[in-house]
Amino acid sequence: MSIALGPLLRKLIVAPIAVLALAPAVPLYAGELPTYTLVMRAGRFVPETIEVSANTKFRLLLKNEGPGAEEFESIELRKEKVLGPGASSFLIFQPIKPGSYKFFGEFHPNTAQGRIVAK
Numbered sequence: 746m747s748i749a750l751g752p753l754l755r756k757l758i759v760a761p762i763a764v765l766a767l768a769p770a771v772p773l774y775a776g777e778l779p780t781y782t783l784v785m786r787a788g789r790f791v792p793e794t795i796e797v798s799a800n801t802k803f804r805l806l807l808k809n810e811g812p813g814a815e816e817f818e819s820i821e822l823r824k825e826k827v828l829g830p831g832a833s834s835f836l837i838f839q840p841i842k843p844g845s846y847k848f849f850g851e852f853h854p855n856t857a858q859g860r861i862v863a864k
Contacts, residue, residue, distance in 0.1 A: 780805075781806065783817065784808045786810045788856045790848075790850065796861075796862045800842070802839055803837075806835045809832050817848055819848040843863050846861045846862075847859075
């Protein structure tokens, strides 16, 4: 005895199974990204220099521990992110060539400066 499933019911059953089959690949890949932390505090970046592996995709975790907003901006790397006080976020960087790449905080341009060094 076989049960005939309508096209809609078939999609409702098959689609979630397909999603579950692919789901393990996402967390495993995301967990493999090298992650570096950059803290924004009192108009400065801590640490001011972050060393990363050249030619390797990585994640930069940003944490604003200051009382006001701050921004991470790198013209060379074409990345920017503004964070309110107490906020955290992240940026994903595609592999970069060996070298030194400057970044700064637009709200404290004289003191919030740093660089990412890819080796």
